[in-house]
Amino acid sequence: MAPDMLLALLWKALVQTVHMVAVAGLIGTLVGLPIGVFLANSGRGELFAAPMVNRIVGLIVNATRSTPFIILVVAIIPFTRLVAGTSIGTSAAIVPLTLATIPFVARLIEAAIREVDRGLIEAARAMGASRWQIVTKVLIAEARPGITLALTLTLVSLIGYSAMVGAVGGGGLGDLGIRYGYQRFMPEVMAAVVVVLILLVQAVQSAGDALARRFDKRNRQT
Amino acid sequence: MHTVSNPPAPGRAVLPSGAEMAPPVAASPMVSFRGVTKRFADRGGKGEFIALAGVDLEVPKGAITGIIGRSGAGKSTLIRLVNGLENPTSGSVLVDGVDVGGLDETKLRGLRRQVGMIFQHFNLLSSRTVYGNIALPLEIAGLSRAAIKARVAPLIDLVGLSDKAGRYPAELSGGQKQRVGIARALATEPKLLLSDEATSALDPETTQSILDLLKTINRDLGLTVLLITHEMEVVKSIASEVAVIDKGLIVESGRTFDVFTRPRHETTRALLSGLPGTKLPDAITRRLKADGGTGDRIYTRLTFFGATAEQPLIARLMSELGAEVNIITGTIDEIAGEPYGSLVVSYSADPAVLSRAEAFYAQTGLSTEVLGYGA
CATH class of the missing domain: 3.30.70.260 (ACT domain)
Structure with a gap:
């Protein structure tokens, strides 16, 4: 394949991947974060104590997470059509990606929030903080390094998932690699796709790590 | 001549069990515990653990009162009832005449702003600087940025951390962290300071400096201090009133001097025997x-x-x-x-x-x- 043609294909696929990952990541985080905060604080005797709801939400999260992604993509096609107006293409692919991201983010955020010392919640309550203030000013603020790493991991996983949405015409780098590199026996396309993916993941991970380090004030030495 | 062997005057901190509240002769107490019990359900759901078995106690205004007991005696539970972090199973807790149990969520938050609290493990936010930690209760109370600044600066000076305002807790020693904790507790200008084993994680020298700070605050700001501890030294050093708690009951209370020089209860004696010079070889x-x-x-x-x-x-x-x-x-x-x-x-x-x-x-x-x- 001519280099300029390859570049054009790669560019188009990269844009599609970034588009899918960004939108799914954003919406998934917006929905998953509150669910994660709820899961971390709704056990017996906790801030938003609702053990029953906690168990039900946990069950739904587990069920979604244990469904293989490629099956989820196909299984929710009617829902995708309802939301996106179509069941094929990049926009349609964003629906299952988002749906898979929500429970993923929720569990990771839950873990990050649980890392926050319970004594801080008690201190904040003793100051007269409302539950909302405890969540925003204490829990999320203190868990910021962990949350940053969780979201970094989410983006990296999303890049991986996005390779599968070629099945519904989602496009993107993974799809390019499968169709050109594998089905048309063009190893140079496959190699190029892999290199771009590695660079992309590397960039996301490094940025996430750097940000998390900046937020983390726990191990400062004088 | 000498009157020292007379039975001690009834301690000001004592209220006889089940007694009707007589109209206060002097100042009304800052905190009153009235027939307070607290039971916790066991983890398994069967059986319960009795943390407090009926506590009657009055904490006088303006004084430093120490509640001392071994671990598991119920003192942590007792102090958490004062600002409503825990609710009594029965009985009532009054802070400056207000029944804590009768407050709705909003009023309870208002009360908590009048009651500062410091902790054994400091409970500072690692993500905030010294300044940011002291500012937190004021942000929670909804003060403006300028008002917060005006309040925090003198507090940092008061606790002797003027050169550390921009530091993070991880960069501070234990004693410095507790100073931040104290400044934070004072930020909302409370009338009562609760101290939950505030010096138990500190070395003896640092403990003394923190106790001196508490004494200064009590004297200069007229702040009532209620502290719980398992260390006799702490009570001996700063508390003018003491109550000894054992198995969920106050077994002895009164002026620290009276209680310590003429301990009447077994538990008090046992706790006192830890003091140097009082233990027989x-x-x-x-x-x-x-x-x-x-x-x-x-x-x-x-x-x-x-x-x-x-x-x-x-x-x-x-x-x-x-x-x-x-x-x-x-x-x-x-x-x-x-x-x-x-x-x-x-x-x-x-x-x-x-x-x-x-x-x-x-x-x-x-x-x-x-x-x-x-x-």
Whole structure:
């Protein structure tokens, strides 16, 4: 394949991947974060104590997470059509990606929030903080390094998932690699796709790590 | 003459169990516990754990009151009832006349802003600087940025951390962290400060500096302090009032000086025996019996304070008894700012000597406690 043609294909696929990952990541985080905060604080005797709801939400999260992604993509096609107006293409692919991201983010955020010392919640309550203030000013603020790493991991996983949405015409780098590199026996396309993916993941991970380090004030030495 | 051996005046901190609240003669108490019980369900759901078994206690305004007990005695639960972090199973807790249990969520948050709290493990936000941590309660209260700045700056000076305002907790020593905790607790200008084992994670020297700071705050700001601790030294050093808690009950309370110089309850004695100079050498403790026969020696603790401390008591004791007196151990110390001495002596348990000793103690007003008999 001519280099300029390859570049054009790669560019188009990269844009599609970034588009899918960004939108799914954003919406998934917006929905998953509150669910994660709820899961971390709704056990017996906790801030938003609702053990029953906690168990039900946990069950739904587990069920979604244990469904293989490629099956989820196909299984929710009617829902995708309802939301996106179509069941094929990049926009349609964003629906299952988002749906898979929500429970993923929720569990990771839950873990990050649980890392926050319970004594801080008690201190904040003793100051007269409302539950909302405890969540925003204490829990999320203190868990910021962990949350940053969780979201970094989410983006990296999303890049991986996005390779599968070629099945519904989602496009993107993974799809390019499968169709050109594998089905048309063009190893140079496959190699190029892999290199771009590695660079992309590397960039996301490094940025996430750097940000998390900046937020983390726990191990400062004088 | 001496009045020291008279039974102690009823401690100001005591309210007889089940008594009706008489109209306060002096100032009304800052905190009243009335028939407070607290039970926790066991993890398994079967059975319960009784943390508080019926506590009646009054915490006077303007003073430093210490609640002391072993771990598991219920003191952590007790202090958490004051700002509603826990709710009593029965009974009520009044803060400055307001029943904490009767407050709705909004009013409870308002009360908590008038009650500062410091913790054993400081509970500072690692993501915020010294300044940011002290500012947090003010942000929560909804103060403007400028108002917060005006309030925080003098507090940082007060606790002696002027050069650390921009530092993070991880960069501070334990004592410095607790200073931040104290400044944070004072930010909303509370009328009551709760201290939950605030010095238990600190070394002795740092402990003393934190206690000095608390004393200064109590004196200069007129802030009532209620502290819980398992360390007698802490109570002895700064608390003018003390309550001893054991198995969920207040077993003894009153002025620290009275309680410590004439401990009446087993638990108080046990806690006090940890203080240096009050503990008998093990070799002697092992030899002591509850009863003595002829030829045995009686071991007696003499406690003296104020005027008695200035008399040549030992010399007089020897000449009065007509028998040799052996000094086993002794200490001269201060309790809540009052000088105090304790001396353990032994002499012949001969009935004639004993009756002369009784007469001498009655005459001088020395407070005594027989520890046992031995060879």
